[in-house]
Amino acid sequence: MTFRNPPFAALRALESAARHLNFTRVAEEINVTQSAVSHQIRHLEELWGLKLFDRPPRGLALTYNGQVLAPLIRKFVDDLGIALETLQSEVERVPLRVDMLQSFSVKWLVPRLGRFHEEYPEIDVWISTHDELVDLSGHGVDIAIRLGNGDYPGLTSTLLLKEHVFPVCSPVFLARHENLKTPADLVDVPLLLRLGDPAHPNWEDWFKKAGVGDVSPSEGTRFPDSNMALQAAKEGLGVALARTAHVSDDLTAGNLVRLFDVDHRSSVSYYLVCPEAMSEKPRIVAFRDWLLAEAKIAQDEYDKTASVRLASAGIG
Numbered sequence: 001m002t003f004r005n006p007p008f009a010a011l012r013a014l015e016s017a018a019r020h021l022n023f024t025r026v027a028e029e030i031n032v033t034q035s036a037v038s039h040q041i042r043h044l045e046e047l048w049g050l051k052l053f054d055r056p057p058r059g060l061a062l063t064y065n066g067q068v069l070a071p072l073i074r075k076f077v078d079d080l081g082i083a084l085e086t087l088q089s090e091v092e093r094v095p096l097r098v099d100m101l102q103s104f105s106v107k108w109l110v111p112r113l114g115r116f117h118e119e120y121p122e123i124d125v126w127i128s129t130h131d132e133l134v135d136l137s138g139h140g141v142d143i144a145i146r147l148g149n150g151d152y153p154g155l156t157s158t159l160l161l162k163e164h165v166f167p168v169c170s171p172v173f174l175a176r177h178e179n180l181k182t183p184a185d186l187v188d189v190p191l192l193l194r195l196g197d198p199a200h201p202n203w204e205d206w207f208k209k210a211g212v213g214d215v216s217p218s219e220g221t222r223f224p225d226s227n228m229a230l231q232a233a234k235e236g237l238g239v240a241l242a243r244t245a246h247v248s249d250d251l252t253a254g255n256l257v258r259l260f261d262v263d264h265r266s267s268v269s270y271y272l273v274c275p276e277a278m279s280e281k282p283r284i285v286a287f288r289d290w291l292l293a294e295a296k297i298a299q300d301e302y303d304k305t306a307s308v309r310l311a312s313a314g315i316g
Contacts, residue, residue: 190238
């Protein structure tokens with residue numbers, strides 16, 4: 001027997017009639033005439049070759065066929081309504097697409113993102129990560145966080161965080177190497193190195209800032225990004241060169257200890273950038289203002305933590 005799909009209007013009439021057992025109430029609920037309801041039910045019975053209702057002198061009564069089919073139709077109508085409501089709300093709820101370095105996303109933004117959702121529950125943040133510059137419009141990005149000098153033609157640019165670089169290690173590693181009293185002492189311990197990237201300060205830069213001449217580490221484990229080097233440092237494998245935005249939470253938690261009161265100011269900083277035409281859109285303004293407030297909190301916490309850690313470790 002070939003099954004023929006019924007019109008949705010007839011299914012809706014059947015679902016309502018199974019609840020009310022009264023064509024007059026069904027007509028009022030779905031806003032059609034009583035005769036139209038009766039026609040829809042009769043059409044289903046003829047289409048399927050099944051009697052759905054008995055018609056006693058007063059009201060209606062579901063037949064066995066109707067009792068089997070009514071719950072299935074009700075679930076279909078309910079599920080369809082939920083799906084349509086969800087899809088319509090998604091159309092209205094346009095996401096905010098944010099692009100940044102993966103390391104910055106993992107170490108700085110994601111741990112704070114819950115606070116943004118609490119303050120702006122109506123804005124969904126979609127994060128993408130790239131280690132290279134991407135065309136915002138070409139990748140469907142609304143706003144990005146870039147590490148650079150702030151010069152981005154065609155985009156508005158707002159300074160978010162300045163970068164300082166300094167060595168860190170785990171408390172366990174420091175306890176094993178009690179001879180770490182001056183920056184020059186780092187030459188004799190395992191240094192965790194980053195694969196070459198001229199945009200990021202390296203150990204040579206920091207040693208020069210610390211007044212230790214002509215040091216160019218070439219031996220040691222190398223990592224493709226800062227997060228891996230910091231994780232290795234937390235595991236006690238050596239001393240990593242940390243960047244402010246990546247390490248402040250670990251310093252606060254005591255997972256890492258800052259070594260020496262020498263931090264090298266990077267030539268690059270974190271900037272918020274977005275197309276000029278979108279810079280004043282409410283959701284972008286909200287996200288930018290929230291980020292700037294979080295950045296100030298992070299900077300204040302870093303300044304306070306750095307001095308406390310140095311004093312408690314007896315290093316400086």
